[in-house]
Amino acid sequence: MYNTILSVHSYLAYAALGLLFIATINAIFGLTSKGLFKSKDRSISLFALIVCHMQLLAGLMLYFVSPLGLESFGQMKEAALRLTSLEHPLINIIALTLITIGWSKHKKEESNNGKFKKIAIFYTLGLLLILSRLPWANWLN
Ligand code: HEM
Ligand code: HEM
Secondary structure (H helix, E strand, O other), X not given: OHHHHHHHHHHHHHHHHHHHHHHHHHHHHHHHOOOOOOHHHHHHHHHHHHHHHHHHHHHHHHHXXXXXXXXXXXXXXXXXXXXXXXXXXXXXXXXXXXXHHHHHHHHXXXXXXXXXXXXXXXXXXXXXXXHHOOXXXXXXX
C-alpha cells in the first residue's frame, strides 16, 4: 500500500510540475501578448489543475501511511523529517489552495486579460511554493 502510493505520488510529481509550469508560462505569455483566452488556454489550465488535485489526494493518503509523514510529526529537530512530515505537506496544501482559487477566479473574469492574469498570478505563486519545499533528495535518488 505504502509503496504503491509513494510510486504514484513520485511519478505524478513530474506530470503535476510539468503541467503547472506549462500552464503558468502559457498564461504569462497570453497576458503579456494581450492574446485571446481560447479553449486551448482553458484546457491547459484545467489539465494542470486536475493533475495537481490528483497529486493532492495522493499526498494526503501518503501522509497517513508513510513513515516520513504523520508518524514522524513532532521530530522537529530532524530537518529531513520536518520537511516531509510538516513543511512539504503544509506548504503544498497552501499552494494547491492558491492554484484552485486562481482557477475559480479566472472563471468569474469577463476579459481575456483578466482570465490570463488570474491564472498567471495564482499558478506562479503555487508553483514557487511547491518548488520551495520538495523533498528533492528523496525524489531524485
Ligand atoms: C483525483 C482527485 C481529484 C480530481 C480528478 C479533481 C478534479 C477537479 C476538477 C476537474 C475541478 C474543476 C471543476 C471546474 O471548475 O470545472 C476541481 C475543482 C475543485 N476541487 Fe478537485 N479534484 C480532485 C481532488 C480534490 C481534493 C482531494 C480536493 C480537496 C481536498 C479538491 C478540491 C477542489 C475544490 C475546492 C474545487 C473547486 C474549484 C472551483 O471553485 O472551481 N479536489 N477538481
Ligand atoms: C503538487 C503538489 C505536490 C508535489 C509536486 C509533491 C511531490 C513530492 C515528491 C517529489 C516527493 C518525493 C517522492 C519520493 O521520495 O520519490 C514527495 C514526498 C512526500 N509527499 Fe508530496 N507532493 C505534493 C503534495 C503533497 C501533499 C499535499 C502532501 C500531504 C498532505 C504530500 C505528502 C508527502 C509525503 C508525506 C512525502 C514523503 C513520503 C515518503 O517518502 O515516504 N505531498 N512529494
